[in-house]
Amino acid sequence: MSKPFVFEKPAGMRDTLPAFYQKNEKIKSAIKNEMESWGYQFIQTPTLEYHDTVGEASAILDQQLFKLLDMEGKTLVLRPDMTAPIARVVSSSMKNVAYPIRLAYSSPVFRAQQREGGRPAEFEQVGIELIGDGTASAEAEALALMTEVIKKSGISSFTVAVGHIGFVQELLAEILGNDNRTGELLRYLNEKNYVGYASHVKELPLSSIDTQRLLKLLNLRGGADVLEEAAKLSPNVKGQRALTELKTLYTLLEDYDAAQNIVFDFTLFSHMSYYTGIVFEGYAAGIGAPISSGGRYDELLSRFDRHAPAIGFAIRMDYLIEALDNKNEFLRPQCILFTPERRKEALQWAKEKREKGIKIVMQDLSGVTNVDDFSKRFDEVHYLIGSQQGEDFS
Numbered sequence: 146m147s148k149p150f151v152f153e154k155p156a157g158m159r160d161t162l163p164a165f166y167q168k169n170e171k172i173k174s175a176i177k178n179e180m181e182s183w184g185y186q187f188i189q190t191p192t193l194e195y196h197d198t199v200g201e202a203s204a205i206l207d208q209q210l211f212k213l214l215d216m217e218g219k220t221l222v223l224r225p226d227m228t229a230p231i232a233r234v235v236s237s238s239m240k241n242v243a244y245p246i247r248l249a250y251s252s253p254v255f256r257a258q259q260r261e262g263g264r265p266a267e268f269e270q271v272g273i274e275l276i277g278d279g280t281a282s283a284e285a286e287a288l289a290l291m292t293e294v295i296k297k298s299g300i301s302s303f304t305v306a307v308g309h310i311g312f313v314q315e316l317l318a319e320i321l322g323n324d325n326r327t328g329e330l331l332r333y334l335n336e337k338n339y340v341g342y343a344s345h346v347k348e349l350p351l352s353s354i355d356t357q358r359l360l361k362l363l364n365l366r367g368g369a370d371v372l373e374e375a376a377k378l379s380p381n382v383k384g385q386r387a388l389t390e391l392k393t394l395y396t397l398l399e400d401y402d403a404a405q406n407i408v409f410d411f412t413l414f415s416h417m418s419y420y421t422g423i424v425f426e427g428y429a430a431g432i433g434a435p436i437s438s439g440g441r442y443d444e445l446l447s448r449f450d451r452h453a454p455a456i457g458f459a460i461r462m463d464y465l466i467e468a469l470d471n472k473n474e475f476l477r478p479q480c481i482l483f484t485p486e487r488r489k490e491a492l493q494w495a496k497e498k499r500e501k502g503i504k505i506v507m508q509d510l511s512g513v514t515n516v517d518d519f520s521k522r523f524d525e526v527h528y529l530i531g532s533q534q535g536e537d538f539s
């Protein structure tokens with residue numbers, strides 16, 4: 146016997162079925178409304194971009210980029226994130242719009258995955274970018290909005306981890322000097338491989354004080370008192386500046402009433418190499434991967450010749466939906482099963498219900514083979530069958 150035909154999909158590609166789709170659309174619309182109410186304007190950018198502009202600026206590992214060629218032989222990429230395309234837009238079509246600029250997006254992004262990893266290679270991000278504002282208020286706004294959006298989506302139990310790329314890089318560079326060794330430790334942090342980080346540190350030929358400083362970095366996770374602990378690692382001037390920035394940020398977040406969910410985490414290091422200052426990730430109970438992430442990227446815009454400080458974040462819709470408890474279940478449609486002689490009556494009834502916002506499936510009885518099975522899909526099933534008046538729809 147020949148093997149049954151399997152409709153395989155490329156690694157990491159997924160179908161979105163009705164239940165997930167509905168939930169996603171509903172939550173997404175709540176998130177978008179919130180972003181719009183803070184004055185962010187939604188834009189769309191193309192799915193394909195040039196590899197040597199947006200592809201490189203996106204700061205994703207090259208092997209994770211989906212690449213293809215256009216008719217002129219130029220290499221294109223499926224956009225791996227939205228921050229770089231938005232930097233391109235702000236520096237070209239919007240170059241005459243004065244800073245600060247507040248933009249938002251809701252778009253699929255693409256990052257190639259190994260099949261064994263089982264991770265999605267296409268997923269939807271809803272995010273914002275606040276470009277041209279280098280103030281602490283801009284940082285507080287981004288974090289407060291992210292917190293609000295997570296709350297509005299129905300997640301009650303979550304934390305937002307905040308770190309600072311500058312602090313970590315300065316500390317490592319001061320102790321290790323050489324870029325390769327720093328790079329290696331940063332890679333462990335990015336992979337959240339703290340055991341690997343610690344054993345690597347212990348192998349390095351360092352004074353015991355410096356070994357301790359590098360190891361203590363791993364404990365710098367927790368409430369606002371972590372900032373005091375971080376100060377004890379005797380950071381250099383730039384490192385101290387980063388700590389002051391974080392302290393100010395915390396005070397501002399208290400004003401925004403958004404400090405309750407914040408924890409500081411100096412091990413936070415992102416794979417996105419454009420970050421230059423604070424970085425943050427949102428975590429929901431029960432989900433291992435971040436449901437949102439963002440940070441300050443003050444150098445990216447210069448790559449597009451319109452220098453500006455900037456900050457932003459993206460919500461990862463698939464993980465966010467996974468994190469929602471099922472109390473958000475959606476009402477299923479109602480069904481009206483009719484026979485042709487009652488079709489008009491059924492149509493009239495369906496029209497009235499639909500106008501009231503109730504979802505109605507109209508189904509000719511002779512088109513259904515197993516009525517019992519079919520009926521299970523609906524909240525209510527009404528019968529308009531035969532010439533007799535069968536059901537009272539008042």
Ligand SMILES: N[C@@H](Cc1c[nH]c[nH+]1)C(=O)O
Nearest residue numbers: 226228439440457458459
């Ligand atoms: N583009 C980032 C999120 C982000 C938006 N703005 C700044 N950071 C990501 O895909 O992880």
